[in-house]
Amino acid sequence: MVTGLGVVAPSGIGVEEYWASTLRGELRVAPITRFDPARYDATLAGEVVGFTPEEHVDKRYLVQTDRWTWFGMAASRLAFADAGYDPAAHDPYATAVVFGSGSGGNDFGQRELQRLWTRGRTAVSVYQSIAWFYAATTGQTSIRHGLKGPSGVLVSDGAGGLDSLAQARRAVRRGTSAVLAGAAEAGLTPYALTCHLSSGRVSTAASPADGYKPFDARANGYLPGEGGASLLVEDPASAAARGASRIYGEIAGYAATHDGGDDRGPVAGGRWLATAMRRALADADLRPDDIDVVFADGAGSVDLDAREAAAIRAVFGDRPVPVTAPQGLIGRLCAGGSALAAATALLSIRDGVIPAVGNLDTPHPDHGLDLVREPRQTRVRTVLVNARGYGGFNSSLVLRAVEQG
Amino acid sequence: MRPPREVAVTGIGVVAPGGTNRKEFWTLLTDGRTATRRLSFFDPAQFRSQVAAECDFDPAAAGLSAQQVARNDRFVQLALAAALEAVDDSGLDLRPAGTGGLGDDDAGPVVGVSMGSAVGATTRLENEYVVVSDSGRHWEVDPRYASSFLYHALVPSCLATEIADRFGTHGPAAVVSTGCTSGIDAVGHGAQLIADGEADIVIAGASDAPISPISVACFDAIRATTQHNDDPEHASRPFDASRDGFVMGEGAAVLILEDAAAARARGAHVYCHVAGYASRSNAFHMTGLRPDGAEMAEAIRIAMSAARVNPDDIDYVNAHGSGTKQNDRHETAAFKRALGPRAYGVPVSSIKSMIGHSLGAIGSLEIAACALTIETDVVPPTANWTTRDPVCDLDYVPNVARDHAVDVALSVGSGFGGFQSAVVLTGPNR
Numbered sequence: 026m027v028t029g030l031g032v033v034a035p036s037g038i039g040v041e042e043y044w045a046s047t048l049r050g051e052l053r054v055a056p057i058t059r060f061d062p063a064r065y066d067a068t069l070a071g072e073v074v075g076f077t078p079e080e081h082v083d084k085r086y087l088v089q090t091d092r093w094t095w096f097g098m099a100a101s102r103l104a105f106a107d108a109g110y111d112p113a114a115h116d117p118y119a120t121a122v123v124f125g126s127g128s129g130g131n132d133f134g135q136r137e138l139q140r141l142w143t144r145g146r147t148a149v150s151v152y153q154s155i156a157w158f159y160a161a162t163t164g165q166t167s168i169r170h171g172l173k174g175p176s177g178v179l180v181s182d183g184a185g186g187l188d189s190l191a192q193a194r195r196a197v198r199r200g201t202s203a204v205l206a207g208a209a210e211a212g213l214t215p216y217a218l219t220c221h222l223s224s225g226r227v228s229t230a231a232s233p234a235d236g237y238k239p240f241d242a243r244a245n246g247y248l249p250g251e252g253g254a255s256l257l258v259e260d261p262a263s264a265a266a267r268g269a270s271r272i273y274g275e276i277a278g279y280a281a282t283h284d285g286g287d288d289r290g291p292v293a294g295g296r297w298l299a300t301a302m303r304r305a306l307a308d309a310d311l312r313p314d315d316i317d318v319v320f321a322d323g324a325g326s327v328d329l330d331a332r333e334a335a336a337i338r339a340v341f342g343d344r345p346v347p348v349t350a351p352q353g354l355i356g357r358l359c360a361g362g363s364a365l366a367a368a369t370a371l372l373s374i375r376d377g378v379i380p381a382v383g384n385l386d387t388p389h390p391d392h393g394l395d396l397v398r399e400p401r402q403t404r405v406r407t408v409l410v411n412a413r414g415y416g417g418f419n420s421s422l423v424l425r426a427v428e429q430g
Numbered sequence: 431m432r433p434p435r436e437v438a439v440t441g442i443g444v445v446a447p448g449g450t451n452r453k454e455f456w457t458l459l460t461d462g463r464t465a466t467r468r469l470s471f472f473d474p475a476q477f478r479s480q481v482a483a484e485c486d487f488d489p490a491a492a493g494l495s496a497q498q499v500a501r502n503d504r505f506v507q508l509a510l511a512a513a514l515e516a517v518d519d520s521g522l523d524l525r526p527a528g529t530g531g532l533g534d535d536d537a538g539p540v541v542g543v544s545m546g547s548a549v550g551a552t553t554r555l556e557n558e559y560v561v562v563s564d565s566g567r568h569w570e571v572d573p574r575y576a577s578s579f580l581y582h583a584l585v586p587s588c589l590a591t592e593i594a595d596r597f598g599t600h601g602p603a604a605v606v607s608t609g610c611t612s613g614i615d616a617v618g619h620g621a622q623l624i625a626d627g628e629a630d631i632v633i634a635g636a637s638d639a640p641i642s643p644i645s646v647a648c649f650d651a652i653r654a655t656t657q658h659n660d661d662p663e664h665a666s667r668p669f670d671a672s673r674d675g676f677v678m679g680e681g682a683a684v685l686i687l688e689d690a691a692a693a694r695a696r697g698a699h700v701y702c703h704v705a706g707y708a709s710r711s712n713a714f715h716m717t718g719l720r721p722d723g724a725e726m727a728e729a730i731r732i733a734m735s736a737a738r739v740n741p742d743d744i745d746y747v748n749a750h751g752s753g754t755k756q757n758d759r760h761e762t763a764a765f766k767r768a769l770g771p772r773a774y775g776v777p778v779s780s781i782k783s784m785i786g787h788s789l790g791a792i793g794s795l796e797i798a799a800c801a802l803t804i805e806t807d808v809v810p811p812t813a814n815w816t817t818r819d820p821v822c823d824l825d826y827v828p829n830v831a832r833d834h835a836v837d838v839a840l841s842v843g844s845g846f847g848g849f850q851s852a853v854v855l856t857g858p859n860r
Contacts, residue, residue: 065573089716117713118728126607128584129550135569138559138644142566146476146647154648155716155846158549159586159607164847167711173725176711176849177615180550180587180605188604195622212584219562219573220555223580280628281602283543286595287527297600359585415581416591418603 026275026427028264029108029257030368031100033209035071035250035355038081039103044372046354047380048400053355054233054248054384059213066222066229069236070213071250071356086165089152091130092251093211096361097162098169100255101205105170108257109270110203112170119263121174121201122166123192124255125185125208126159127359131217133157138216162209174201182414183322183357184281186253186364187422191279193258202263207368208360209253221249224415226326234384237357239323239350240330240396242387247325250352253361254368273371277407277425278309284417295336298322298419302340302409305421311407313341316423318379318397320366320410323350325357327389333411334392345395347403353383363412367422370408374426378402434625437704438693438858441520441686442798443512443635447483447679447785450492451515455785455795456802459810460831464784466677468662469641477646479655481662483679483786484641487511498592501579503551506592508682508791509637513593520686521698522631524597532631533598539630539692542601543590544620545684546612546636548790548845550586550605553642558583593633601629610752610845611709612636613683613793614853618707620687630692635684636794649678652717654754664814666787668751668780669758669826671817676752679786683794685801701801702839706737706854717846719756723764726842726850730768737854739838741772744854746809746834748796748841749826751780752787757844759821764842764850777834779827783813793843793851800839800855809834 030040036053037043046053054071062068073096078087081099090098101122105112112120133150134157140148155161160178167176175196179188186208193204212221221227228246230236237248258276259269282297282304306313319341322333337348351369352362373379379401388396406426413419442452448465449455458465466483474480485508489499492511499507517524524541525531532538558580562571582588590603602623606616613636620634649655656675658665666677693700710732712725734740747769750761765773781799782792803809808831815828837857844850 061570064570118710121711134555135559137648138556139563139566139569141644141647142560142563146478146643146650149644149647149651151651153644154652154654157552157648158609158846160548160609160845160847160849161716164609164711164716164849167713167848168715171713173711173713173728175709176608177619177709178607180585180607181590181603182585182587185587185604188602192619195626215570216559216562217584219571219576220580220584222573223576223578281604282600283590283594283603285527285533285598285600285603287533287598287600300600414587415585416588417594418587418591 026259026261026264027256027273027371028259028269029104029110031103031107031255032368033073033096033100034252034365035073038076047351050381052233052384054236060215065218067227069233069248072213073252089156090165091133091156093130093209094162094165096209096211096252098166100209100253101166104255104257110257112172117171117173119174119202120172121176121196122163122172122205123177123189124163125189125360126178126180127210128212128217129159130157130161131212131214135214135216181418183359183363184412184414184418184420185360187412187420188281190276190367190422194276197258197260203257203259205255206258207253207255207364210359210361211251212249213251237325237353238384239325239353240382240388240392241385242389244325244327244330248356250356250358253358254365256368272427274374274424275427278305278423280304280308281420295332298333299336299339301419301421305423309423315407316346316409317405317407318347318349320370320408321348321350322411322413323352334394338393347379347397348394349379349382349397351380351383353385366410370410370424374405377404436690437621437624438688438690439685439701439801440688440693440698441516442801443515443684444798445485445487445508445512446681446795447485450485450487459781459784459799460808462811462813462829462831464663464813466662466665466786471641472643478650479657480659481656481665481677482641483677485680501582502592503554503583504639505547505551505637506589508639509589510592510596512682512684513633516684516686517597527598531598533600540601541599542623542629542632543593543599543603544606544616544632544634545589545593546606546616546790547586547589548609548612548638549640551583552645553639554583556642556644608849609847610789611793611843611849611851612790614843614851615709617685617794617797618853621704621707624687624689630689632687633684634687636791637682638789638791639680640789641678641680666753666783667814668753668783668812669822670815671819673753675754677786679788681788681791681795683798700858702804702855702857705856706733708732709849709851712848712850714848719760721759721763723760723767726764726844727767729850729852733852733854737856739854741769743838744776744840745836746803746839747776747778748800749778749780750842750844751782762822762824773824777809777827778824779810779812781810796841800841803836803839804855804857807835
C-alpha cells in the first residue's frame, strides 16, 4: 500500500500545491527560461519554477548531483515526511529505493562534455561518473536515508514510473517492509531538447495553449517537462505496526507489455496496451466495470492518442469509463510523468474528485472517450493508470482505495 | 501466491573482448589469455589510463541489418549480436512480429526482456554532442546537425526496445540500470519475473560500450582505472598486490531464461538454473566501500538462502574482482563473512583480469562464464596474478584454468551507487 507521496512538478512543489493547481486547471507549460531556446523548433516546456535546491537537498549532495537527482531527492524527502516514516527508526535492510530512470543527469553531463572538449580531461569533474548515470538518484537516495534493502533502477522511458511501483510491490512481497518508488526527470537542457526534437514528436507550437494537447483534435505532439514524484510503498502489516497515519491506496494490479515491433500500423493499434490493461485488471481480480476512472498516457499526438483510445474502448467496451490526462497542463516528464500520474490517481481517490484533462479544447471526434472536461466530484475507489514509453513500452497499474476501519 | 517457479538458462550468447561469440569467449577464458590492449578507438594520449578491453566486432557479420546499425549505439549492436546467438542456442522460435514466431501466438508463452546497462548510449551521445556543439563551442547546441534517432540514444530503454522488436516479444520489457551491478540485476529481475509467473521466457542480459573520451575521463578523474599503460596486456590485475585500478572494457552477454518445467518439457538443453538472487545497498558512499563487506555478504547470504544452498555447497565463486585496491579487499572480506571457512576452500576468480570491466555488461558476462563453468567443469583463472596481497588471501586460481567439478556457482558484483548483488547458479540436475 502507498502511505506517502512527494511531488516536484511544474505546477507545484509538494502534494497540496501541485494538486490545487491541477484541480484549478492551470496551464503551467511556458516559454523555456533555463536557456535561450530561440534556435530550437520547440520553445515551450514544463519547467519546475521556484525550486530552491538548498531547501530540499543537503549541500554535500548538491555538488555531486544533477538537477534530476535534486528533484528525486526532494520528492523522496517529502514522501518520507508525508508518510511519517523515518528510515533510521527501522532495520536498514527493511527499506529500499527503486526508481524509474529516464535520461539521467543531462545538465551535469552536458557541462562536463563541454569541459572535456574545450579544456581537456583534467577539467572533468570528479563527480561526473556518479552524476550522469541512470542509477545516480537511487544510489544517492539510498545513502542519504541509509536504505540498505533491495534497491533498483528500471528504465522504460515514460512507463518507468509505473514499473518502479510494480518492482516496489515485488520487493514488499519478498519481505522488504518499505520501498520508495517513483521517478523524476530533468531534461530541459539544449542537448537533451535536441534529442527530444529528433523524435519528431515534439510540439512546435508558439503558444502554450496550442502545445501539448492530449486527446484534442489539435493534438500536435508533446512538450517536455521536468519533475516527478516519489511514493512510499509499504507492507500492510508493517504500516499497521508503526501506526501509519494515512493510506492513500494499494497497488492492486499491474502488467507490462511491449509492442515488440507489432504496433506500427493502423490495424494493430493499441493491441498490446489493451493487453497490459486486461492483464492488470486480471492481476487485481477486477472487471472493467470496477474501474472508476482511467488516468491515460495521453501522448498528445493524434495517432498515439487514437491507439490508446482504441485500447481503452477495446477493454471497456461500450461502457464509457471516465478518462483523464491532467498532464496536459505540465508536459511529459518521461518516467517522472507516470510516477506523478500514480500519485495524482491516489489524490483523486483521497478527495473524491477526478481532475480534468489538461489543455483540452475540442476532443478529437474519433476517439470516442468520456474525457473529463471539468473536475468531477465522485466517489473514486479504483483507478487504472496507463503509461507508455518511446519504442513500445506499455504499463498499466490498478490502484485501489483501502477501506479503513 | 503460488510457489516460485524454477528458472532455467537454455541459451547463451556473448560478444566479449577477444571473442565475439560464446565459444571464442570460453576458449579465451580457459586459455587464460588476456584481451586488454592499448586503447585504439581514439587517441588516448591525453588520458591518465590508456588501456582498454575492446571487442573486434563486425555488426554486419554478426547478422545486424544496416538500419539496426544506423539507429543504434554500439551497446545495442553488441547486445543484438549476443541475443541472436542466445536465441539460436536456445532453439526457441523467436522472430520479428508478424512472421509466425512464438510472439505472434496470443495463447503462447509470455516472453519478456530484461536487459542491463550502466551507461547506455553514452558513446553515441558524446559523438553527436561533439558535432552539434562544434566541439563544445556552443552551450545552445545546433539542432540542424543532429542526426535522426538521437532520442533513441538519450534514454537507454532503447536496448530493451531493440531486443523486443527483433524477436517479436510482447511481455514485460525494461532496462535495468544499476551501474556496475546491472548485468546481475537484469538477470535477477528476469528470473524473478519467471519465478512469479509474470513471464514464461525472458531474454535477459546486459551490454555496455563505454569506451569513449568522456567515460575514460570520468574514471580518470577519480583514479579508478589502471595506470599500467606500459604493459596493457597485463594491466588488469585483480587480487594482485600490484593492482592499481580496473581496465575499462565493453561487451554483451544474453541468456535465455525459461520456466524450468517448460524447458524440460520441450527437451531444451539446460545449462544451469538461476537458483537465487539478491541485491543490497551499502548506503555508504557512491564509490567508496567499507572494508568489512557487510552488505555484499548480506546479499550473498540471501541469494544462498533463496537457492537453498550452504556455504559448503559453493563450488566456485566468480568474483567482481575489478582490480581496484579497495574493491578486492572489500570483496575478500565479504566472502569470508558470508562463507566462513569455506571462503578459503573454494576457488575464486575474476575474469576481468582477461576481458576488463565492461561496467553494466560484465555481470551478465560473468553469469555466462559461470554457466559454462557448470557445463564444462573448468574454472577460469585470474590472469596476471603474480604477487600476493596480504589482505587478499583466498585461492584466486592464478593464471591457469583448473579442472574442477562445479555444480553450484556464486557470482557477485559491486557498483557505483553502493549496489551489492549476488546470484547463485546451480547445475541442471541438482
